[in-house]
Amino acid sequence: MSAVRLSPAVMESRPPLDQLIAGSAAFLLVLGVVMVGSASTEISARNFGHPFYLLVKHSAFIALAVVGLLATLVIPIRTWQRLHVIAYLGALLLLIFVLIPGVGREVNGATRWIPLGFFTLQGSEFVKVLAAMFIAGYVSRPSGLSPSTLPGYLLPLGLTLLLSVLLLAQPDFGAVIVMMSGVMAVLFFVKTPMKYFLPTVLVGVGVVALLIYLQPYRMARLVAFTDPWAHQFGGGYQLTQALIAIGRGEWLGLGLGNSVQKLFYLPEAHTDFLFSILVEELGIAGALLTLLGFGVLVGRGLIVTKRALRLDFVFHGALAAGISVMLGVQALINLGVNLGLLPTKGLTLPLMSFGGNSLLVSGLMIGLLLRVEWEIRHAPPPPNVKGARS
Numbered sequence: 001m002s003a004v005r006l007s008p009a010v011m012e013s014r015p016p017l018d019q020l021i022a023g024s025a026a027f028l029l030v031l032g033v034v035m036v037g038s039a040s041t042e043i044s045a046r047n048f049g050h051p052f053y054l055l056v057k058h059s060a061f062i063a064l065a066v067v068g069l070l071a072t073l074v075i076p077i078r079t080w081q082r083l084h085v086i087a088y089l090g091a092l093l094l095l096i097f098v099l100i101p102g103v104g105r106e107v108n109g110a111t112r113w114i115p116l117g118f119f120t121l122q123g124s125e126f127v128k129v130l131a132a133m134f135i136a137g138y139v140s141r142p143s144g145l146s147p148s149t150l151p152g153y154l155l156p157l158g159l160t161l162l163l164s165v166l167l168l169a170q171p172d173f174g175a176v177i178v179m180m181s182g183v184m185a186v187l188f189f190v191k192t193p194m195k196y197f198l199p200t201v202l203v204g205v206g207v208v209a210l211l212i213y214l215q216p217y218r219m220a221r222l223v224a225f226t227d228p229w230a231h232q233f234g235g236g237y238q239l240t241q242a243l244i245a246i247g248r249g250e251w252l253g254l255g256l257g258n259s260v261q262k263l264f265y266l267p268e269a270h271t272d273f274l275f276s277i278l279v280e281e282l283g284i285a286g287a288l289l290t291l292l293g294f295g296v297l298v299g300r301g302l303i304v305t306k307r308a309l310r311l312d313f314v315f316h317g318a319l320a321a322g323i324s325v326m327l328g329v330q331a332l333i334n335l336g337v338n339l340g341l342l343p344t345k346g347l348t349l350p351l352m353s354f355g356g357n358s359l360l361v362s363g364l365m366i367g368l369l370l371r372v373e374w375e376i377r378h379a380p381p382p383p384n385v386k387g388a389r390s
Helices: 008-012 019-039 041-048 053-074 077-082 084-097 123-139 150-168 173-189 194-214 216-226 237-249 274-310 314-338 356-378
Strands: 105-107 110-115 120-122
Touching: 019 041, 019 053, 019 274, 019 356, 041 053, 053 356, 077 084, 077 123, 077 314, 077 356, 084 123, 084 150, 110 123, 120 123, 120 356, 123 150, 123 173, 123 314, 123 356, 150 173, 150 194, 173 194, 173 274, 173 314, 194 216, 237 274, 237 314, 274 314, 274 356, 314 356
Parallel strands: none
Antiparallel strands: 105 110, 110 120
């Protein structure tokens, strides 16, 4: 369906938010504020002279994320559908600009940031949501190549692979995994033939393995992951310290603010390894609540996806699928790294970890998801209803 037409009365009414999406997102945001405040006190005091410096900054980032959420919440989805080609070009330009000498800023060997004075833009974060818009727009076009044909399937795949190559040049391997997971999820939900889809997945797994093998630092992480205690003073240091934090937590944790590992033992305690501090202070109970929050958010997003596609709102369903899977995969990777189930990877925990770019993009995604749900709930179903992949 090219666009959702709502009556003026519906458009002017204040949209009630989906309680499960809004509630789970709000829960994760609040829990993130509490844990960032706890995990960052020592590093804030040492580096900035005030124990709550990073908490205040995190709160400002959340305010920015809420503004982004509200902006996407009030903009009709058909606007993004019309701009899906612009979204792709924007993603492409972002990734090219960051690689231009003198434009992109290099930190720890990676060139991912564009300094804008008051804010440092991480293009790879925004590319995720732009890629979701592009692939959703492509599969929902009323005419042109269909993703059910081989040329129509390879075209968007090739365009998103170009984005992946530029991401790898930064390098940002984690962003590639998250973005391509969302792209493939969209192609799956719109009934791409399995004879195209499955070989792509298998080739993708092989390419990931090859990329790990060809980069010594990735291989070192993999080796350290297989036996972190044998490398606890080298490549396995972060993982062993994270596991110590989790082991201390037991069922109910040491209590809020009582983490030992945040006392400069565990690097990135308020960002990539926030979940380990959460388990140390709030125990398995806190971990289960976090998992429940993400489970409800992603699960509800996929339910919205199925409902939209069943009503033939293809762009809405595809966008919801891409966003839900990207959020879920990124959370899954972060949690897996913290629990020692995956090799160490620099991905934040969506909606929770410290980081302005990650929070802003998460806010944009939640706003889009809420808007999709609201539109398909209020719009009358079209006469020609098709089913989604079951």
